[in-house]
Amino acid sequence: MSPINLADPDADSGKVQLRMSEATQQLLDMEAQYTAGGFTPLPAFMDKGLGARLWDVDGKEYLDFICMFSAINQGHSHPKIIQAMTTQLQKAYGLDSPRQTNVNPTTGQVLQFGNLQLMEECLREHHTRTAAVIMECIRNTGNTYEEEVNYSRGVYDLCKKYGILFIADEVRMGCGKTGKFFSFHHLGDDVKPDLVVMGKSVSGGAYPASFVLGPKEIMGLVHAYESAATFCHTPLAIAACEAALEIIDEENLVERAAAIGRKFTAMTADLKSHPYVTKIEVRGADFNVGILEDAAKGITARRLAGLILTKGVLLYPLEGRLRMSVPMVMTDEELERGIQTIKDAMNELPSYGAIPGEAYHKD
Numbered sequence: 208m209s210p211i212n213l214a215d216p217d218a219d220s221g222k223v224q225l226r227m228s229e230a231t232q233q234l235l236d237m238e239a240q241y242t243a244g245g246f247t248p249l250p251a252f253m254d255k256g257l258g259a260r261l262w263d264v265d266g267k268e269y270l271d272f273i274c275m276f277s278a279i280n281q282g283h284s285h286p287k288i289i290q291a292m293t294t295q296l297q298k299a300y301g302l303d304s305p306r307q308t309n310v311n312p313t314t315g316q317v318l319q320f321g322n323l324q325l326m327e328e329c330l331r332e333h334h335t336r337t338a339a340v341i342m343e344c345i346r347n348t349g350n351t352y353e354e355e356v357n358y359s360r361g362v363y364d365l366c367k368k369y370g371i372l373f374i375a376d377e378v379r380m381g382c383g384k385t386g387k388f389f390s391f392h393h394l395g396d397d398v399k400p401d402l403v404v405m406g407k408s409v410s411g412g413a414y415p416a417s418f419v420l421g422p423k424e425i426m427g428l429v430h431a432y433e434s435a436a437t438f439c440h441t442p443l444a445i446a447a448c449e450a451a452l453e454i455i456d457e458e459n460l461v462e463r464a465a466a467i468g469r470k471f472t473a474m475t476a477d478l479k480s481h482p483y484v485t486k487i488e489v490r491g492a493d494f495n496v497g498i499l500e501d502a503a504k505g506i507t508a509r510r511l512a513g514l515i516l517t518k519g520v521l522l523y524p525l526e527g528r529l530r531m532s533v534p535m536v537m538t539d540e541e542l543e544r545g546i547q548t549i550k551d552a553m554n555e556l557p558s559y560g561a562i563p564g565e566a567y568h569k570d
Contacts, residue, residue: 230264243426244434256283292443321350323361330369339372340365341404345380345390347490349497349528360394366401372425378406378417383455383535386465386491401425411451416444460535464491467533467542474546483511483553485527494531496549506556513564514552520545 227235227250234252251269253261261269261283271283309318311329318325320342330337344359345352366373380390382405391398402425406417419426455461468491478484478496483506485497498508512524523530529549533542 228265234264243429245431245439258282258284320346320348321354321358323358323365326362327365330365330371334369334371337369337371339374339401341374341376343376343380343390345385345393345490347380347488347493347495349488349495351488352490356393359391360398363391363394363398363400372401374402374404375400376404378404380490380493381405382408382451383461383464384408384491384493384532386461386468388455388461390490409451410444410447411454413451414441414444414447416441416448418448455535458536464535467492467535467537470539470542471546474543478550478553481553483556492533492535492537494529494533496529496531498527498529500527504557505559507565510559510562510565511552511556513562514556514559515549516564517562518548518552520548522549 231250231252235250251267252264253269254264254266255262256271256279261271263269271279310316311318311325311333313329313332316325318329330340340362342359342362345355347355350358363373365371375389375391377389377391381403382388384390385393387393389403391400391403402419402421404417404419406415409418410416468489471494472487472489475487475496479487483499485499487497488495498506498511500507508524508527508529512522512529515522515529533545
């Protein structure tokens with residue numbers, strides 16, 4: 208069936224009328240209702256491609272004379288590219304995000320996370336030229352849970368007060384990581400961000416993808432050709448994201464993340480009295496353990512992480528703390544084994560000399 212069907216000639220004009228198939232019409236209506244920006248669409252939705260040919264959702268074959276503006280120069284589904292991606296998908300890899308800094312343009316003072324007064328002073332003066340505030344509502348990078356909730360909720364309220372868009376960055380701490388699907392859910396049931404940004408685990412780490420979600424009154428401000436990208440409709444990313452989100456639901460991973468957090472809290476309660484530990488912060492399946500460093504005695508987060516790595520547990524050291532963010536599918540046995548490894552390493556650290564990884568190799 209073709210997405211554009213021939214019908215009987217119009218009785219008045221005598222011209223053949225073209226009508227879209229039901230499937231194409233439904234998809235076109237859905238695109239118009241739920242997406243913003245991009246390119247003005249042609250009435251066909253491609254389902255697969257091979258070489259220079261395409262097939263739409265109705266099974267009609269096309270010759271590709273656009274190849275997504277040179278993105279598919281090698282042809283659709285080139286076997287070498289498919290093999291390379293298949294091989295890569297069977298490997299584990301990770302991504303990280305660059306750190307961003309916010310500054311009051313008048314004073315030059317950094318708007319430090321947690322200091323609501325500085326943010327209010329800045330927005331009070333500059334709200335007429337501030338379009339939006341984007342932030343991670345729950346970060347687990349040093350503050351307590353209460354401090355994060357109070358600050359993030361305070362910033363949200365300031366945005367509402369001054370008519371500024373509030374954008375929730377859920378790239379890292381969304382998709383259930385904190386024990387709630389979105390981290391902004393910790394701020395109260397009445398908190399409704401103007402925009403939500405998602406990425407990372409929204410595709411299960413299998414393919415780089417990101418999404419911007421928002422209500423019609425916001426997304427409707429973006430028109431055709433104002434925001435478009437060659438790869439924004441990549442089938443591989445969409446397939447990965449659909450599967451990743453289904454897994455979160457089917458395997459109850461939001462609840463599992465909360466359970467992992469409770470278990471980690473219980474199993475590390477004794478570490479709070481350890482001489483090297485300053486504090487322990489838990490946000491679902493995301494952990495932060497502060498380390499009282501004493502380089503002269505060989506007590507640093509990096510040395511400790513290096514030792515833990517040699518014992519078979521991978522985590523990440525920052526200055527004065529160990530960062531951990533475990534998969535939400537981690538079993539209790541795996542979690543217990545990892546925690547015990549960390550405890551053993553803390554107790555044994557003074558007995559070790561040089562440890563691989565204790566110094567950054569480029570320093």
